[in-house]
Amino acid sequence: MGDVQLLPVDRFGLIRRGDALAAGWSDTMVAAAARSGDLVRVAPGVFVVADDLHATPHGRDDLFRLRSIAVASSVRDRGATILSHQSAAAVHRLPLLKADDRLVHVTRNGVNGSGERGYRKVHALELAADDIVTVDDIAVTSLERTAVDVALEGTFAQALTAIDAALRAGATREAIAARLRGRRSPGSRIARAALVHGNGLAESVGESWSRAEMIQAKLAPPTLQCEHRADGETFRSDFDWRCRLVGEFDGLHKYGRLRRQGESVADAVVREKRREDALNRSGIKVVRWIWADLEQGRVVPMLQTWLSALDTFPARPH
Template sequence: MSLIHPSPLTLLTSRESEAMGRRPSSDPSLIRVRHGIYAERSEWRALPPWHRYLARVHAAAVKLGGVVFSHESAAALLGLPVFGEPQFIHLLDPVGHARRFGDVIVHAGCGHRGITASAGVAATSLADTAVDLARTLPPAYGLAVADAALRRLESEGRAVDFDAVADRQHTTRGKRRLAWVAENATPVAESPGESVSRAVIGWLGYEPPELQVTFAFEGSVDRCDFFWRRWNVAGESDGYGKYPTDPALARAALLREKKREERLRRSLSDMARWDWDDAHLVEPLDQKLHAAGLRPVTRRNEAALATMWALRPRR
């Protein structure tokens, strides 16, 4: 069952904070998350952007009450990938009309969407959220959300047909973008970085790699993110969603990764590694694949690669 993720920090209403003897207007240790909703400033500052957004969504749930969240807001609640800290809170109104007030965008409901609810907070279902975002996000990000949704649904023993979900929504918005995502989505990808990289690799004209291939070597069983069997070359995407956020756990994971890579390199012709920025900047990823011995087999899709421009990391 797909559960609603809780707020990553405790949210206090004005009344609750004042009952604790803390006036939000004069207490510097509190930060306003939404009008009338506060949190500990130190806890807020420690959150990554996507968790701040999740907290903002929960604050909106407290203030607005009885609403259904959609798009990036639903993704945050359902634990699907959220990129950075989105500006807007997204709601679904099944019977009303599209509108916007403040930082809230209300999407008019058309057709049928499944709803997931827990502890008084409701969001569109995993499948509907993935389809909504496949229509509206840049394609590489839409693919990352769809991959994650498929992976979660598969782990729950459920199958989904994105085309059937799209038909029930009764809208043609983003039809071509959705068709591309539905055709390329897979539950095998294990992180948003892998999904975004896979999109860029295809647009650069490289042969589609096998995903999560297992190697038994030197008494160990290792996997690589990408494998081009014809060239005996592996690829690894580092970064977003890859390593634990706890420093000690991250160090241990990096040490294990170093030993794993050394074993793999002894059985491969070569191995390319890249990070989140490389995939977004496109050319660094292309150069690393080329240096590992890979060559494009089709022409670059410049129109698709151009969608990465707006997503490029700020320097």
């Protein structure tokens, strides 16, 4: 069997059957590579080279993006539908909370024809002209329309995550509100509530989910991305209450984002721990949590404990 790394890929990183055959591969060779796990089939006649990163959350998101693009760019489906909902979010690179990526989501502009068709989930919805944009020559719903479509079908946490991500990517609150105007579907109340609380300063799915839990528990609202100075260093916190209590969602991607040039993730973790120690010495309590804490409902009780004790904190040193 040939080396899959030598197979021709298009500008998206997709390997198409016709290109593989033109490069001297046979259908038997392609099928064998897929069975062995060297290739991953993302759509009929379309593959990507397998990568260990596909097992990670970000790798799974990217694989779903490629699968959505493969479906949208195939000759059979071209022009018939527009990528929407979670698939449009993937193409826009909007991270979502527990996205439904079992099928590629497309919208047929109209009121008839919804349902599941093979590898696609077809939504029959009326789209305005400005609801459709082009990203890398792929027709997708706009940032605002995508956020609304996802929010209407999800929980409050999922809706808030979608709206936060869209605002962070440049969508406007007014344009999202316009697309919610007049909606009477069961999810419209949730979507409107999420828009009220939406904030583009939230930098990750974990931060949005954390804030959704705080909002639903009616905790005191935090300030997002507040900066503190301690021991000559600047520390930017995910959540801040009265410059006395700092909350931090710890995801592995965070330390990758915080890395300086030439610095490893481990170096970034150590540096952040030193900053935390400096903040503690300056009278600011730092509370951290991870994804598992959100999954198991531990974040709100922990914050309730610290927020109730906020007024008893010792005075900050000058």
